Amino acid sequence: MLMQESAPPELCIARVALPVPLYRVFDYLIPTDFELQKLQPGIRVKVPFGRNYMTGVLLSVHNTTSIAPDKLKPLSALLDSESLLTPADIELLHWASRDYYHAPGEVFAQAFPNALRKGKVAELKNDEIWLLTEQGQHCTPEQLARAPKQQQLLSYLQAQAPNGASLQELRRQFPDASNVLKTLLAKNLLTRAPAEATLQVSTLPLLQAALVPNAEQLQAITTVCHALGQFQVFLLEGVTGSGKTEVYLQVIQQVLAKGQQVLVLLPEITLTPQLEARFKRRFAVTITTSHSKLTENQRQRAWMQMQQGAARILLGTRSALFTPLKNPGLIILDEEHDSSFKQQEGFRYSTRDVAIMRAKSLQIPVILGSATPALESYANVQRGRFQLLQLTQRAGQAADPRILIIDVRNKPLQQGLSPPLLQAINDTLAKNEQVLLFLNRRGFAPLLMCHSCGWVARCPSCDANLVVHFAKQQLRCHHCGFEQASVKLCPLCKTGETFPLGLGTERVEAVLSSLFPDKRILRLDRDTTQRKGVLEDYLQQIQQQQVDIILGTQMLAKGHHFPNVTLVALLDVDSGLFSIDFHAPEKLAQLIVQVAGRAGRADKPGQVMLQTRQPEHPLLLTLIREGYHHFAQQALAERHAAGLPPFSFQALIRVVATNVELAVEFLHQVQQFAQPHASENLLILGPAPAPMAKRANQFHYQILLQAERRMHLRQVLDALIPYMVDLPLAKKLRWSVDVDPVDLY
Ligand code: ADP
Ligand code: ZN
Numbered sequence: 111m112l113m114q115e116s117a118p119p120e121l122c123i124a125r126v127a128l129p130v131p132l133y134r135v136f137d138y139l140i141p142t143d144f145e146l147q148k149l150q151p152g153i154r155v156k157v158p159f160g161r162n163y164m165t166g167v168l169l170s171v172h173n174t175t176s177i178a179p180d181k182l183k184p185l186s187a188l189l190d191s192e193s194l195l196t197p198a199d200i201e202l203l204h205w206a207s208r209d210y211y212h213a214p215g216e217v218f219a220q221a222f223p224n225a226l227r228k229g230k231v232a233e234l235k236n237d238e239i240w241l242l243t244e245q246g247q248h249c250t251p252e253q254l255a256r257a258p259k260q261q262q263l264l265s266y267l268q269a270q271a272p273n274g275a276s277l278q279e280l281r282r283q284f285p286d287a288s289n290v291l292k293t294l295l296a297k298n299l300l301t302r303a304p305a306e307a308t309l310q311v312s313t314l315p316l317l318q319a320a321l322v323p324n325a326e327q328l329q330a331i332t333t334v335c336h337a338l339g340q341f342q343v344f345l346l347e348g349v350t351g352s353g354k355t356e357v358y359l360q361v362i363q364q365v366l367a368k369g370q371q372v373l374v375l376l377p378e379i380t381l382t383p384q385l386e387a388r389f390k391r392r393f394a395v396t397i398t399t400s401h402s403k404l405t406e407n408q409r410q411r412a413w414m415q416m417q418q419g420a421a422r423i424l425l426g427t428r429s430a431l432f433t434p435l436k437n438p439g440l441i442i443l444d445e446e447h448d449s450s451f452k453q454q455e456g457f458r459y460s461t462r463d464v465a466i467m468r469a470k471s472l473q474i475p476v477i478l479g480s481a482t483p484a485l486e487s488y489a490n491v492q493r494g495r496f497q498l499l500q501l502t503q504r505a506g507q508a509a510d511p512r513i514l515i516i517d518v519r520n521k522p523l524q525q526g527l528s529p530p531l532l533q534a535i536n537d538t539l540a541k542n543e544q545v546l547l548f549l550n551r552r553g554f555a556p557l558l559m560c561h562s563c564g565w566v567a568r569c570p571s572c573d574a575n576l577v578v579h580f581a582k583q584q585l586r587c588h589h590c591g592f593e594q595a596s597v598k599l600c601p602l603c604k605t606g607e608t609f610p611l612g613l614g615t616e617r618v619e620a621v622l623s624s625l626f627p628d629k630r631i632l633r634l635d636r637d638t639t640q641r642k643g644v645l646e647d648y649l650q651q652i653q654q655q656q657v658d659i660i661l662g663t664q665m666l667a668k669g670h671h672f673p674n675v676t677l678v679a680l681l682d683v684d685s686g687l688f689s690i691d692f693h694a695p696e697k698l699a700q701l702i703v704q705v706a707g708r709a710g711r712a713d714k715p716g717q718v719m720l721q722t723r724q725p726e727h728p729l730l731l732t733l734i735r736e737g738y739h740h741f742a743q744q745a746l747a748e749r750h751a752a753g754l755p756p757f758s759f760q761a762l763i764r765v766v767a768t769n770v771e772l773a774v775e776f777l778h779q780v781q782q783f784a785q786p787h788a789s790e791n792l793l794i795l796g797p798a799p800a801p802m803a804k805r806a807n808q809f810h811y812q813i814l815l816q817a818e819r820r821m822h823l824r825q826v827l828d829a830l831i832p833y834m835v836d837l838p839l840a841k842k843l844r845w846s847v848d849v850d851p852v853d854l855y
């Protein structure tokens with residue numbers, strides 16, 4: 111019998127995204143014993159790469175490849191039996207890789223928690239949660255008076271976790287939770303249930319009733335609810351305390367009632383415990399969190415819970431943006447102006463912009479909330495892309511804080527504190543209320559100078575001055591970490607004495623202790639809060655009024671609300687008024703409003719003081735007389751007149767090299783190549799040194815592209831990227847592209 115001649119076997123090629131910094135994807139041969147229908151886009155695969163193996167994401171299956179057959183390696187294994195990403199998510203990641211000009215494999219890796227990136231099994235172990243029994247709900251502290259540990263744990267569940275808590279969560283609060291739980295179980299005060307049990311309830315029980323919304327809140331809630339099931343962007347503008355969170359909660363209630371999930375993105379992790387508790391008190395559904403303080407396993411768990419629909423609400427930071435949602439209904443970005451929403455290294459994306467793209471592809475609404483929205487967002491309101499919802503009153507009827515400008519020109523300052531401010535501090539302390547002082551500069555003094563020759567201590571590795579740290583008698587570079595012992599005698603003229611020039615938080619703390627010897631002073635900056643748990647401790651001390659004067663940096667500007675603080679002062683706002691970065695006025699205004707928002711409550715309105723040598727500065731005056739919203743409109747008009755973003759589009763090409771000539775030469779070649787694209791509508795600025803060119807012995811140079819229309823920017827970048835990839839010099843340095851940079855540093 112003749113052998114039947116078979117057609118040449120068809121090639122089966124898997125296209126895979128691998129987490130390497132290359133602008134390409136990789137083809138692998140699919141071994142014939144793999145079942146093709148299992149190769150769903152979005153599953154993870156293990157592949158040989160170099161001498162090792164790597165975990166990647168399967169993108170698609172093809173019959174052809176441009177790789178020579180003898181170079182083609184086979185897939186090693188399929189790691190998932192079902193896709194972990196939906197087609198919409200895969201599309202979104204492709205889009206993000208294209209629009210931000212970032213290596214696709216790294217963009218896809220960003221969508222997964224670390225554990226899954228490394229190839230761990232994607233499974234959701236069904237955890238148990240601990241719940242109060244009927245008897246436990248009614249147990250009073252007195253009944254457990256002789257067992258304080260049991261009493262504390264029970265009170266915690268009653269107050270903070272009425273819908274149950276996992277063992278991990280309880281262990282975080284109570285180190286010996288396991289033993290206590292056993293006892294409480296034996297006493298029939300607690301019971302155990304599978305973690306997802308709360309989801310089986312058919313009607314959505316509200317644990318704590320919603321508040322009665324005021325007219326503005328009601329308007330906001332109805333408007334957003336009306337848009338559920340379709341794409342729309344809402345900008346919810348309202349000062350701290352105006353009831354934004356309550357609006358979120360009531361909209362979320364509707365989304366949950368439809369059986370859908372909610373992704374809530376937040377800037378800071380220190381904020382989530384309060385917010386998490388508030389969510390958990392309201393809804394009897396599984397609420398999960400994701401942020402950098404969790405372990406890899408916890409983050410994988412949160413990711414899987416959302417992916418499989420086992421949790422209904424995810425509260426997370428920037429990195430939670432790509433978490434897959436089984437049944438998405440709403441995305442919320444709280445504090446949408448916050449700079450942490452922009453990833454500043456590697457894949458430099460804007461969480462706000464990607465969240466909006468994501469909502470668009472999912473056909474769901476997005477709420478952007480802030481007391482101080484970004485100018486970009488206002489511009490989008492003007493263009494009709496976002497709908498503005500305003501909350502103009504403080505919900506609990508707390509009065510808006512009064513803002514006063516303190517002119518410190520020619521005033522005798524005591525280490526930066528003016529007489530009117532000192533008077534106000536005295537008055538506030540006399541009423542047993544708290545004072546919050548803000549200075550965004552840690553250390554004792556930003557400079558060490560020689561009295562006789564003017565020498566200044568510089569970092570040997572950076573274009574930066576060394577900062578004086580008094581307690582440790584050290585000089586430190588805040589950019590590269592260099593440190594050395596402080597010097598009394600000038601190393602240059604060998605005769606002059608050195609002295610610290612300028613103010614840092616450590617110095618202000620010292621003067622405060624001498625001026626107010628019987629008051630408790632707390633300094634909150636990166637130096638005092640390094641140890642784990644210290645910040646949380648300090649925040650609690652403030653809440654419980656164990657301190658009188660709080661002095662701190664940026665760290666204090668966000669989220670926390672201190673009801674007994676009635677005086678807030680920004681010791682120096684001038685540095686923000688004269689920055690070369692065109693974003694600086696916007697950032698300063700946001701900072702002032704945010705810091706001001708930390709203070710006061712209904713019966714104790716707060717007062718805010720700004721110390722400045724520019725009391726007539728138009729920015730300050732508009733902000734104070736007319737509020738942030740008007741300030742923003744004015745600042746936008748200025749950007750418009752200057753042709754700056756958001757009325758033009760920028761991309762920054764950055765180069766880092768150990769050798770200046772290399773950096774400049776590379777960028778010259780880039781500039782030469784891009785030059786034909788230059789026009790009235792497309793500016794090519796540079797090559798130029800970055801604002802601080804030398805950092806840790808590396809040289810930073812850049813070219814800024816600015817176009818009137820995004821399309822023009824795309825055209826030049828589309829041509830430039832492949833050109834840069836192939837430049838021989840590219841191998842000797844690091845370069846990156848930052849689309850819509852917010853920091854030109
Ligand atoms: P934001 O998120 O804008 O800072 P919140 O939603 O946290 O504002 O509200 C501030 C305070 O006002 C909270 O204590 C909240 O419970 C209360 N609150 C909010 N809305 C109402 C309302 N409609 N009625 C009464 N109190 C409210
Ligand atoms: Zn000297």
Ligand code: ZN
Pocket residue numbers: 569570571572574587588589590591592806
């Ligand atoms: Zn340095």
